[in-house]
Amino acid sequence: MKTSGLGGAWLALVALAALMAPTPASAEEPPLKIGLLGGYSGSAALFGGQLDAAIKVFMEQRGDVVAGRKVEIIRRDTTGPAPDVVRRLVQELISRDKVDLITGFDFTPNALAAAGLSTQAKMPIIIVNAATTEILTNAPYMVRFGFTTGQAVAPFARWAVKNGYTRVFAIYTDYGPGTEAGNTFKRVFAEAGGTLLGEVKPPLASPDYSAYVQRAKDANPQAIFIFAPAQDHPTAFLKAYKDSGMKDAGVKVLATGDLSDENQFDALGDPALGMITTYHYSESHDSPINREFVKAFYKVARPGERPNFVAAVTYDVFNAIYKIVEQQNGKIDPDKTIALLKQYKAEGPRGPIAIDENRDIVQNIYIREVKKVDGKLQNVEFDMIPMVNDRGVETK
Amino acid sequence: MVALAPRIPAPSVVARHLFLRRSRWRWEEIAFWLIAAASFFLFPGHHVLITQALISGLFVVSLDLLLGYSGIASMGHAAFFGIGAYTAGILAQQGWGDPLLGLIGGAIVAGAFGALCSLLVARLHGAALLTVTLGIGLLCYELANKWSSLTGGDDGLQGMIVQPVLGLFAFDIDGNVGFIYAFVVIFIFYLLARRLVNSPFGLALTGIRENIRRVPALGISVRFQLMMAFTISAAVAGVAGALLAETTQYVALEVLSFDRSISVLIMLVLGGIGNLVGGMVGAMVFIVARDQLAAVNPVYWNFWLGLILCVVVMSGAGGIVGFLRRLGDRIGNGR
């Protein structure tokens, strides 16, 4: 009795293999197929939600047909930092689904894993988030629309010295992006004449920050520079920072926008107030395009989710895709696409953006302070470094 | 009164007969390998997926050698897989990109580390064993993360150049060469594993699993046997890791992750423990189901995965292969 009931489950499992037969293509106008890679499960699921909502917003405004071709999104779950999965997904998108272009990409290792395939198959890939500077170096068909860690950190280090934060203690997570952020900050900060009082590198699994914060406190700094991934790190850091008494003593927190992601504000609460962060987008960015974007985002997003940089960048990416498809009369030729993207300039929810010869993003970097606006925590922009390139150098 | 004695066959004959029966190919084994080979033609768009499923299958078989035949549960088996992957990856990065060399390197380094670990864990069991193997796995992950000059750390190992197989067949984008290469290597290792478990050594291991106290009475050193099993298992896991590195041409920290240690356990139980082919089947179903569930509803595949796992364990049916066998027996008896 027991076995026969389960038999159904087994057969269903085995039958899954049958699902693998290729899907028949529609006979009419070929759709424009866009592969979309992002985290949709586990702790990376926030990323996927942002991708989907931004695309919905964009399609509601612009329709889902461009240059006569219906846009078909093929979304795939990276499941987190999983390069072997991603490489397989990219390979399948190219050779089975025959996509015209791939976008998305959350974590750096995932983008690096796809670089070789992109070159081999001449597949244009537009990166939404993976932020390590080196990704594009050996990948002539990859273009980045997000940001690089150095782009956000280098001008921020100069800004800090210029605004009187000369004695700083650095805390950065001990993994790829953290090391890049930490090293960039140290270098640029020293060049600008700042004094680094010390540094500490918490491991990625760091549920408790009190010891690191204690070290910072011993150094008696004017400010702490911190880089840590979103999720549990910011909460733990801010608790320890507040408990240490440094907040009351007026020691400032300088961080990248990872620490003040709009979607974390509820979890962070008021301890986040006063934090100064550097990033390429904030929900409160004051422009007509962004106001409309934010309004539309709340209509389509899952409850409780707020638009962040991923959504803003995704919007820009689709804007660009539509434009280059129109310019090529409904086609996507790899070399032409990359050539067109290299001259791409537009205005998006985050402000003006441009792509340079290195296929990397040039954009404004905003200095923001966490404040309460209409009862809601927001990153309020109060300073801006215009048109910074991927190496953190101002181009204007 | 005629003496009955001559009718009883000599013990050696009985033993040989039993060995033969044990080592005979069962229908589900044949079916699996036929389907796997045929899938090259049936699912041309899924070569990479099936390749990765086969590689996971070899990894699961390596765990089965340890867990299914000698009863040692390891919660950190990804350590050996990852070490194999990094060995092959670093070799290829340094200009030693011959795939077979990578396999051998992966097997040797992972096997050596396995031998070292076996010295530590041979006397542990139960929760302590689980925690120590878990700890070893986490240690390797941390080490690879820290030692970024060698491993590339969190960004992964870059610059691997894998040469064509046998100097003739370059890895192509559709994954044809990768598929055939992995299939052949894994099939050979499967045959070797089969031979091993059906050898006196394998029987001794099963003896340890069934009754650890009586084995020494047969003149077998339990400790030595377990250490051997651990080393062999680690080396096979290393080969699987090397295969993944070569077909992916990229190695990231994820090869050493806790998730991978857990999912290999899940695949083993899903397929059925202690019969080798169960590991291959479990990996195939797991990887394909994960891919399909994720494509249908990427957000919640964890739920279905967990549910399937619970159902398999609660049914006590010995995984998919156990169920198929019983089904086969029932059909056989129904005639």
Place this chain on the structure above:
Amino acid sequence: MIGPLVNILINGLAYGVLLFLMAGGLSVTMGLMGFANLAHGSLAMLGGYIVVGLMRDYHWPFLLTLPAAAIGAAIAGWIVERTIFKRFYGGKELDQVLLTIGIVSMTVAIATYVWGSTPQPVRVPEFLDGRVHVGIVDVGTYRLFLILLGGLLTLGLVLGIERTTFGAKIRAAVDNRRMTVSCGINVDRLFTLAFAIGSALAGLGGGLAVYLVGLDPSFPVKYLVYLLIVVVVGGLGSIQGTLLAAIALGICDVAGKYYVPEAGAFVLYAVTVLLLLWRPQGIFGR
């Protein structure tokens, strides 16, 4: 010099108490029934979400949500124990490990479905949100509250186990299950009760953890390793051992981060492995 040291001790102690609350029930489960319940962290997560949910949607005060978290987790634990876990007592350890990992996987997905993947907020009352100046150091009141509450609970638990009949029965069952059964004690029921109490502790621990370390659906996975280490190092079934291991782990973790931050989690894992190689049965295990 002294200031940081005292601070480390206090912070480590608070963290250790948290770990103890979450791991205590697991230790009893593993010691008493030999049941490796890797889903114990899911019960803690449930407690966390009960606290968050009641405060957000029903505006309960924080302190009232804590008992609710304990009760909610106890009920959930009781149901799962009665319907599923009890079939696996005395079964293969591997089956238990896999079954409970399956449950972890499902709870992670359910939590994502119900609460989303974003970290959840919790607001604690003013008096828990501040700092107090004790002698030469500043200490967060929440950490003091944790230590105090944890201390009281531990005292209650130890007394309960050492002084009550129920505790005596549990100790007896951990020592020698067969003998206990033959004395006419219903070990099954005893265990259900112990399981529910352990779940309640986990729920409470989860509820208390939210403010300090945050809460998102990957909670049970993240703490699985820590809980296992605490329980196994402390010795299965030993409350004192678990407490000691949890506090030692908490303090070592915080002190290690302060004095040798380069080492990261490496030290923790290495010490665990070495300890278990030295004493496979744990510090207090037999």
